[in-house]
Amino acid sequence: MVRTALDQTAIELTNIQKSFGGVKALKNVSFKINKGEVVGLLGDNGAGKSTLVRCISGIHQPDSGEIKVNNQAVNIASPLDAREVGIETVFQDLAMVPEFDISANLFLNREIKHKNPILRALGWLDTKAMDKRAKKALNRLNSRIPSYKEAIHNLSGGQRQAVAIARAVNWGADIVIMDEPTAALGVEQSAQVNELINVISSQGVAVLLISHNMQHVVETCDRAVVLYQGQSVADVSISDVSKEDLVGLITGATTQAA
């Protein structure tokens, strides 16, 4: 299944390096993702996947290397910078406030303010407008969520994941990064998340998906990039490899010249 009809680069990473003290977490990582493409980012524990994600989403700064979004070099110094260039991240812990309802979480730190200019300057919330848009955002993903007024801690893992994805997409992201979205989910809920990934990539969104689950990768991804001890050691089309090949690349048993 190839969704790269647009074949335009959404994001391109060149020679990304990042060290923590003496630990070289990332050594010269390079790859690109096209619009509407789902790329799996694979690698063993400690290979550098989360570090790379944090560099792209503005939590860490790479020591060197270049990130291009829509063919333009960008400097991502904070999570807000990442958003501004259209990158949204669905974090491993989902980054939601459990006591808040879905609507409040979807709009966290991007609240819609009151129309009255004075109230707006005070930061007065337009709760109605946010609720309305929250409802739309959830409908757009056909997700099975009871109500946008439900508090996050009342939702199942799969539903939370769906809300986190809805939040990313709601902000018109061109690039969505997901760190192990199905790690804590059962079979049915994983399938729902896969479905969501398909929906958003068919809308032209580029997806970078971290996963340890080869079945999940094979089902949802178009390509896979493998990190091994901080280096990108393979960049393969999913249709060209088997699950066993991927496992070999991850463990370093086999190597591939990229």
Add this chain to the structure above:
Amino acid sequence: MITLTTNINSVKKFAVKREAFIYYIFLAVLVFFAILLHDTAFLSLDNFMNIVRQTAPITIMAVGLTFALAVGHIDLSIGSVVALSALVGAMLLQTTGIPIAVAGALLTGVAVGLINGVLIERLQVSSLLITLGTMGVVTGIARQISGLESVPIINSDFTAFFGAGDIFGIPSLFIWTIGIAAIAYIAMKKLAFGRHLLAVGGSPKAALAMGIKVTRIRLYALVISSAAAALAGLLYAGRLHGARYTLGEADLLTVIAAVAIGGTSLFGGRACIIGAILGSWLMGMINNGLILSGFSTNEQMIARGVILIIAVAIGVKELKNG
């Protein structure tokens, strides 16, 4: 699916109960004293205005502390800030006018809040320990600058405006209480600021990932808490026509009990301004009722402690039920 829905419903019901708890207990205590003290003036509008005025400094401290608790901090220094800011205000009034005296007192509060906030963030030590330390320091300064003497205030405009008199025929303490309560309620419930406070308290990681300036929000919360205590100090000074290093000394326990019983979580993420106000009025009503029943100050202190333990027990139980 069926079990899931019932679970959600019971969680919801419990949450509703917790927020409404203060209304029930307020009513229960009211009825209890009304019956016990039926042959006194307890159940009269005058007595209630009296309670509201008497507790005004407590109410304002409780509202301020709610902001600190919302982000997950505690502020033990508020009692000492009451004394120091009242003294600063009273001493400035001896040589200057009201604006400078008031500004000086409030800035004292802001400064302590900033110091608390910066120390907590820089040293990464719990707010409990840092504010315990600043409490000692601030109390020491208050004793030092006053030489353990009272500082009288003879400026009658000041005393009228801050506590002893009326503004437009309404007791000034009543106006202060309602005004501060309204501003705090709006800030917490209606503004993005309040939502960010609660996000920082509820899940700092989520707040950070969404780009909220967590450190700054925590700092604001502590400054608000401390500035509110400074205002409470001015109200005490106005009402008592002077300041003394002992002002606010015994208030910390009352304020924490009031806020906790009002439904604000002592662990961050849930704040209830109306609850804090009703909570402080409840504490005032209990004091008032105990005095009218002929109980001593010591017994009142015990009652406050018991109420705090009950409020905290409820809070902890709820945290476990999660």
